[in-house]
Amino acid sequence: MRATIISPIYVRDSDYYDLGTAAIATAISATKRHQASVIDFAFVWSQWEEHVKKHLLKFKPQLIGISTYSPKMPLVLNVARLCKEVLPGVKIVLGGHHASLDTLETLKQDCIDFVVVGEGENTILQLLDTIEDNPGKGYHNIPFLAFKEGDKFIENPLGKLPTAKELTEFPFNDWTLWEHHEKSIFHSGYLPVIGVRGCPYKCSFCSSPILAERLSGTGPFVRQKSALRTAQEVAWQWERHQKHGLRYIMFYDQNFLISAKWLEDFCTEYRRLDMHEKLPFSCYSRLDHLTKEKLDMAKAAGCIQLRVGIESGNQEVRDKLLNKELSQEMLIEKMKLLNDSGINSLGYFIIGNPKETYAQAYESFKVAKELKLNRAAFFFLTPLYNIPLQKDVKVNFLEMDRSLGFAFPSTVTEGLSGFSKILLILLFYRANGWFLLKNLFTQLRKRGISFLLNFPGYYRIARSDGFDFEQSLLQYAYYHGDSFLY
Numbered sequence: 001m002r003a004t005i006i007s008p009i010y011v012r013d014s015d016y017y018d019l020g021t022a023a024i025a026t027a028i029s030a031t032k033r034h035q036a037s038v039i040d041f042a043f044v045w046s047q048w049e050e051h052v053k054k055h056l057l058k059f060k061p062q063l064i065g066i067s068t069y070s071p072k073m074p075l076v077l078n079v080a081r082l083c084k085e086v087l088p089g090v091k092i093v094l095g096g097h098h099a100s101l102d103t104l105e106t107l108k109q110d111c112i113d114f115v116v117v118g119e120g121e122n123t124i125l126q127l128l129d130t131i132e133d134n135p136g137k138g139y140h141n142i143p144f145l146a147f148k149e150g151d152k153f154i155e156n157p158l159g160k161l162p163t164a165k166e167l168t169e170f171p172f173n174d175w176t177l178w179e180h181h182e183k184s185i186f187h188s189g190y191l192p193v194i195g196v197r198g199c200p201y202k203c204s205f206c207s208s209p210i211l212a213e214r215l216s217g218t219g220p221f222v223r224q225k226s227a228l229r230t231a232q233e234v235a236w237q238w239e240r241h242q243k244h245g246l247r248y249i250m251f252y253d254q255n256f257l258i259s260a261k262w263l264e265d266f267c268t269e270y271r272r273l274d275m276h277e278k279l280p281f282s283c284y285s286r287l288d289h290l291t292k293e294k295l296d297m298a299k300a301a302g303c304i305q306l307r308v309g310i311e312s313g314n315q316e317v318r319d320k321l322l323n324k325e326l327s328q329e330m331l332i333e334k335m336k337l338l339n340d341s342g343i344n345s346l347g348y349f350i351i352g353n354p355k356e357t358y359a360q361a362y363e364s365f366k367v368a369k370e371l372k373l374n375r376a377a378f379f380f381l382t383p384l385y386n387i388p389l390q391k392d393v394k395v396n397f398l399e400m401d402r403s404l405g406f407a408f409p410s411t412v413t414e415g416l417s418g419f420s421k422i423l424l425i426l427l428f429y430r431a432n433g434w435f436l437l438k439n440l441f442t443q444l445r446k447r448g449i450s451f452l453l454n455f456p457g458y459y460r461i462a463r464s465d466g467f468d469f470e471q472s473l474l475q476y477a478y479y480h481g482d483s484f485l486y
């Protein structure tokens, strides 16, 4: 059978890859029994309807899978409706975080036939086999699947999540299935890889603990793929994609430094493969996981950037609202360790939290500067399904007005924080703008005039790939210029 997996995004932005979509397409294609294609909106977001039509009429899939995030549900449903219009009779399956959590409401939508709960590699294969061998029957036997039978909505029992051993045996992600992978690698410079799935913490703004609860009884939620195989995947991706401009690896593990032993095994193998000389990497970590030993090990293996969630500069907001479990002393001590390590830092902050005052939100900007972060990114609080931080706010995810793009404070977040929307937007631009300028000046200082002289050449290519001036400048500053190397 032929299956097309779609990764929709709302606005032009730098979300080049969706690892979940790629993992599902890779699993399908690796069977050899079925074929997969991927539709990626990254370079076509302004004419996505035309693009989807063309792709579907050419590939003619019998099953279409769409990846879901809470803030993207209205777009996901529009995409699903268009697919049914273009290929009447095609079956549509949703997977990913939102559909896994709000399974029944998602399934109730007319344009949706199936929902896969949790990690979908095994379920999608069982679904494809069943549709081909036994159409209309046999769905009851597929764990993690929800489906329609007449006017009934059936949610099958959940099965077992892939174990660490099974994750290790999954095929490496085949990015050649990813539409526009050459352009994506050229503009971003990176490919994503994941070693450890799941997270044991319970931050109140995050979907991960809600998913862990939804999947309880299915086996351990945090699983570490073999460190050796993770390093080998990077080497494999490097061999295939250095010609496209691959310049670093972005690890998507939520906590790359969670285990000293795993990190040591990974770094040893990475160095044995000489990858530390060829391909640097960037990874996420909680600050409380940092030790000098881990940082030294990671640095020697080629880690050039650590991305850390600080979320707020104000301890009360971190403790009482965000459940971040990070004291001010720990924040300062660990940031000093990170700054001393020579690894670049990128700190993430959330502004516009419920009842947060302007002074508290401003403190995040102030602290980000004091901590001497190389880069900081400030986001508005995004409504996500059932997160404790928004339990008092009723959100209809299927109908949210996201016409301004999901990163903008919409009507949903209006009135949520303790100050006005306009002040929130001004702070957003001020804080992000300050770090963008810092970044540009740092690169100018380090790279000299060539940094400026190379921009027109990059801009020509970026324009032909559909970027406008503003996006080209941001891309150049953040990706093409490899800003975090400095």
Ligand code: B12
Pocket (backbone or CB within 6 Å): 005, 008, 009, 010, 014, 015, 016, 017, 018, 019, 020, 021, 023, 024, 064, 065, 066, 067, 068, 069, 070, 071, 093, 094, 095, 096, 097, 098, 116, 118, 119, 120, 121, 124, 194, 205, 206, 207, 208, 252, 253, 254, 382, 384, 385, 406, 407
């Ligand atoms: C890395 C990351 C990013 C990266 C890259 C995005 C990506 N998905 O690759 C960046 C920084 C760009 C990003 C951006 C955003 N992210 Co993000 N991101 C993550 C993170 C840390 C890891 C994702 C990952 O790669 N996991 C590994 C892969 C293998 O797992 P997976 O994606 O879950 O996919 C599996 C299943 O979900 C399922 N599946 C997924 N899609 C499909 C489709 C089908 C058809 C099927 C059958 C199954 C299936 O099978 C997959 C394989 O097992 C997660 C945290 C987490 N807990 O996972 C948050 C997370 C997924 N992000 C989240 C959000 C909200 C966003 C943003 C909307 C944030 C924003 N406000 O801008 C954007 C949107 C991105 C976009 N593409 O439009 C939320 C989603 C929660 C929710 N309820 O929707 C999470 C859970 C974090 C959180 N805050 O709670 N993100």
Ligand code: SF4
Pocket (backbone or CB within 6 Å): 199, 200, 201, 202, 203, 206, 207, 208, 209, 254, 286, 309
């Ligand atoms: S540590 Fe990160 S992934 Fe884990 S619950 Fe907190 S925000 Fe979510």
